[in-house]
Amino acid sequence: FEPREWVCWTDNFLVLQRVMVYHCLKLKSIPLDIGRILTLEVIEIMGCSISTNPSALKIKEEQESEGNFFLNVHVTNNVSGNR
Secondary structure: OOOEOOOOOHHHOOOOOEEEEEOOOOEOOOOHHHHHOOOOOEEEEEOOEOOHHHHHHHHHHHHHHOOOOOOEEEEEOOEOOOO
16 A cells, blocks of 8 residues: 555646545545635545545635635545555
8 A cells, every 4th residue: 555645736726616536545635735726615535545534624624714614525434544
């Protein structure tokens, strides 16, 4: 099990509303820059490595600290890296 990085820049996703990541067991984290996309409404992570959970929740916390309470984060059925 070798974790992978996802690198992105916010200017690549000017009107992105939903990020859905399914069954990416090697993904280590969700890039924090995703939370800086002004149009983003939902981050949904399902069936991925459990290591993605803290990054997704951190994005939500950062957005709420800046007054954005419209971003919804859904994390379900994630598994440990020992599979």
